[in-house]
Amino acid sequence: MRPKERRDGGQKDLFRARLDQIVDMSHPLPKLAATIDWDFLEQRFGAVYADVPGRPPLPTRLMAGLAILKHMHDLSDEALCDRWIENPYFQLFCGEEFFQHKLTFDRSSLTRWRQRMGEEKLVALVQESLAVATRTGAAQPSDFSKIIVDTTVQEKAVAFPTDAKLMHRARERLVRLAKRHGVALRQSYERIGKHALIAHQRYAHARQFNRANKALRKLRTFLGRVERDIARRIKGDEGLRDIFRRPLYLAERVREQRHKQRGKKVYSLHAPEVQCIGKGKAHRPYEFGVKVSVATTLHASKGGQFVTHVKAIPGAPYDGHTLAVVIPEMEQQIGATIKRLVADRGYRGHNAPETHKFRVFISGQRRRVTEQIKRELRRRSAVEPVIGHLKADHRMGRNHLAHTAGDAANAVLAAAGYNFRRLLKWLALLCAFLLRFLCPAERSENHPIVA
Secondary structure (H helix, E strand, O other), X not given: OOOXXXXXXXXXXXXXXXXXXXXXXXXXXXXXXXXXXXXXXXXXXHOOOOOOOOOOOOOHHXXXXXXXXXXXXXXXXXXXXHHHHHOHHXXXXXXXXXXXOOOOOOHHHHHHHHHHHHHXXXXXXXXXXXXXXXXXXXXXXXXXXXXXXXXXXXXXXXXXXOHHHXXXXXXXXXXXXXXXXXXXXXXXXXXXXXXXXXXXXXXXXXXXXXXXHHHHHHHHHHHHHHHHHHHHHXXXXXXXXXXXXXXXXXXXXXXXXXXXXXXXXXXXXXXXXXXXXXXXXXXXXXXXEEEEEEEEEOOOEOOEOOEEEEEEEOXXXXXXXXXXXXXXXXXXXXXXXXXXXXXXXXXOOOOOOHHHHHHEEEOOOOOOOOHHHHHHHOOHHHHHHHHHHHHHHOOOOOEOOOHHHHHHHHHHHHHHHHHHHHHHHHHHHHHHHHHHHHHXXXXXXXXXXXX
């Protein structure tokens, strides 16, 4: 069943206060809510639902507004629920007419809504943010024809992986699952396994690697014994085999992989999709997450530098091999043709489409470079502070959403939150400019200058 969308009926209630009478309507957040085309978002997000009998889902403006506020102010789902009850501006932004003293939704509804929408539908929030930027004068359509593109790593909320920790955790998960389903094990190795892990960490810290490797072999042996014990106990029981199939598979991969092994490895048991990516940073040689492509405008608009496209790219591909996917999606998203794209040297040998092959310019390039293009190449590093803000202020620095779908959704929502945050500051600047323009006239009328 499609959601029942809210419309402001202008009704009054004797026992409840209308939000538009409580808040300051000249505040940037109500102004931002008035400039957003909620009908467009309702049409895009409503296409997910079907007109069949059942309980109607929550209104689109409520859920889309919560997603924007969450990433615009860097809030967790729990903190967002707490702020929503306290803040009448948040409630007005989400389409409420009267002040609500209790939540009109459940915290888990945010998770289910994100999973239902997915990356394909959530892109509409980024599109609408760029449309609002053009409607409010924060950006011009011509600003989106020249783009800077770069890649970064969106880290997952996982502990730093070591072989000892992974094997110890895999054994603990198997033992806990066996207890839950009544599978009696010969031995759990809970006490001596913990002692072996502590010994390994102490020996490794003291650089006594022979002793550390001996403790590591003990942990590997304990894990293998628990695996074989569970396999014997569940033999012939299809129900238990289905329950233990994936945990045993992950435990086997953790037990078999080695420190210097090449190829795909397991770096987290609760998020096996995590990849190890090295970007050549001295302070952080390896990051564990997913590679993300970020594109921004080449020149800062009046409202700032907006993010035009973001996409999580699993598999850690070479930077230059991401343009074949990124450029067509970017043009479809912004509704304009890219005239020039600037990238760093990591994009050498790129696979951009044939129509855009000669529109991509790499830092340090000498051929086909005019004086204007030289000046634009110096602007390439302007994407770095944008990536820094996405990570530090809009929840891209540490992703808590599960699976590869969560990686993609978090990257898109972070870009939408960043753009709407820029628009919020732009509207606040416009309000301050108007007040400064009007206040001198009021002061001259109220307090005339005496000669």
